[in-house]
Amino acid sequence: METFRLLWSHPWGRRSLLAAAVIILIALFAPYIAPYDPLAIDVQHVLEPPTLKHPLGTDLLGRDLLSRMIYGTRVSLEVGLVAVGISLVVGTILGALAGYYGGLVDTVISRLIDIMLCFPSIFLILAVIAYLEPSILNIMIVIGLTSWMGVARLVRAEFLSLREREFVFSARLAGASDLRIIFYHLLPNALPPILVAATLGIGNAILIESALSFLGLGVQPPIPSWGNMLTEGKSCLEVAWWLSVFPGLAILFTVLTFNLLGETLQEITNPRKRRF
Template structure:
């Protein structure tokens, strides 16, 4: 019933359906990039340098004569991969930290929240820049660094939800029936704390893609000739 109600509300919301269509469209483009792109994204043609849009090259060419449209299509693969993998990693870490802090409280909560406060002292983008400057720039390092620095907001959301949920009657009843900590967290509390996490993760994907684009624009992200939306800029 809950799934039917969810899909019913989604279908009635035009903005939500429009957004869902755009996201699915991006996935289709990235999945079928070899068939949709008119040219090899790394094909160099020095006779076609910086050509304006034309029937042969719908978005023109870059400084090496490569087709811009083809590079944008293939670049969607890299950018979407970075966005979803990095946010997935950040969400997992945030769920773990927030659940432990909110459920156990006391010194566990104090210690984990001081770690969160310490992470908040450093601007996230400059921290990512510093780490990437030390490590070798690659797509895997970018995903790992964005994920390892992007869990703070998720942890705070989950902690707040758990602080509220642990006082609810259904949690007290499950504990009275002999449910252990692991079962209480995973079976009873975590599913009821996922709503704000899903919203945060959705927004985080866009933020991760923008971060990757900024790093690639500065030369510290995905390295040429691999196309990404950042290094195309």
């Protein structure tokens, strides 16, 4: 509650929180908000510019762009949240083990992190996706399993510092097991940087999913995704600008919202950076 209060009192934190809430509500209530069926084809209204009937225009098959973008919000958030969830679980477990035990365990996990960081993440994702069937589930798993390294490093650094605190020695003297110390004593104290990494990771995952869909390796039509809507619009950009502009603005706004939220969280959880 204290973190939420500080976040709400921060001017950019309040704005980013409200914007994130709007995005989440749009995704949750997409069937009730969308004015049309996002898959309904209407050949009589192909490439219709923005009008009162179709506020954002229609696409190459006469489908309402606003409805497709609203449903595309669901896809982007689903990919972002699940992918970040996977990366948090993997990164937190490995980082906690490395930071708590140190020695050989730390060396092995640290070298694994270094090896994973040697490969540019987007090329690693492209290589894996190329051999798998393009689907939302595969995209979420691949993004999650290729983006845990930053979380692992953060958790490792926190645990290396926290394990020397007096409350850890007291827990050991009381007979607490290693798992109890890690999950009940150390992990709650390492949550702030994990929350920051999670918030920033959502925007990054959405951006990667959009890039994959744009390249034809992500969410496949007719399922609406901001990335594949950009792909559909690039072939007729000169005559139907709205097909690319509106999905692009949606990606920009969403990624910027979660990045601002993450930056604000980082500021309020670090007293040395707090300026309010």
